[in-house]
Amino acid sequence: MEINLREDSPLTKASLLQGFLQRLARVLDVEIARRYFALNLFDGMLTVLGFIVNYFFLGGRNPSVLLASGLIISIGMAISGLTIAMLVEYSELRKELNELEKALFRDLDGTHIARTKMATALMNALVNAIAPILGALAVLFPILLTSIGLIGFTQAFELSLFLSMLSLFLLGVYLGKNAGSRSIVYGIIMVLAGSATAIIAYLLGAV
C-alpha cells in the first residue's frame, strides 16, 4: 500500500530512533562478536607467545625488539581481521537484506533493521580487529615492564608465559561457562594449546 508520510512528523526525534536501535542491537548477533572476540584473542595470544618463546630461546634479550615485533604482528592481524571481517560481514548483511526484502516485498534501505544490521557488521569487524591486539598486549605486558626497567628480562619472560597461560585458561573457562558445560576442561584445552605452541617455539629456537 502507498504510505503518505508527513515530513514534520515528531517521529524524527532522535531519542525514539536511538531507543529502538539500541533495543534491537541487544537482540541482533552479539553472539557473532563474542565468537570473533574469543577466536582472535586466542590467535593474538598464541602468535605472540610463540614469538616471545622462540626469541628467548634463540638468545634474544632485547625487550624493544620483542615489543615492536609483537605489536607489529598484532597490528597486522588487526588490519587483516578488520578487512576480512568487513568484507565477509557486509556480504552476509547484503545477502540477508536481499532475502528479507524479497520476503517483505519492499526495499529496506535506510530502515532501522538495515541500520542495525550495518552497525552489527561494523561492531563485528571492530571486535575482530581489536581482539588480537588485546591478546598480544596481555602477553606483551611483562615485556613492557622490563623495557622500562621494572623487572629483569628473564623474569619478564617467565611472567609473560604465566600471564599467557592464565589468560588462555580464563578464556577457556569463559567459553565453557558460555557453553554451560565443564569450564575447567575448556580451560585445560586452552592451556594445552598454549603449551604446544610454546614447546614448538622452544624446539625451533633451541635447535
Added chain:
Amino acid sequence: MVAVRLIKIVLDVLKPREIPVYHLATSLAELENVQQVTVDVIEVDVKTETVKLTVEGTNLDINDVLRHLEETGCSVRSIDSVAVKKG
C-alpha cells in the same frame, strides 16, 4: 466544526521476524498520543511474521504510525479498521 479524533487503528502488517513483537509494540507506544498497542501474531513464516496491530490513543496521527512502521522495516498491507470520536 466539531473536531474528529482518531482513537483506534487496526493494521495488517508483515514484519521481519528479527524485530520482536514487544519491541515493535513498545516503540509504537512511545509515539505521541498513543495509549495502548496490541500486537497479535497471525502467521509465522521463515523470515517474516504477519501481525494484527491495534493502536489506540487519544488523538492518533495515522501518518506517524505508518511512518514508524516504514522506518522499522515493516510492510503495512492494509488498514483493517479505524475508530474515530467526535469532540
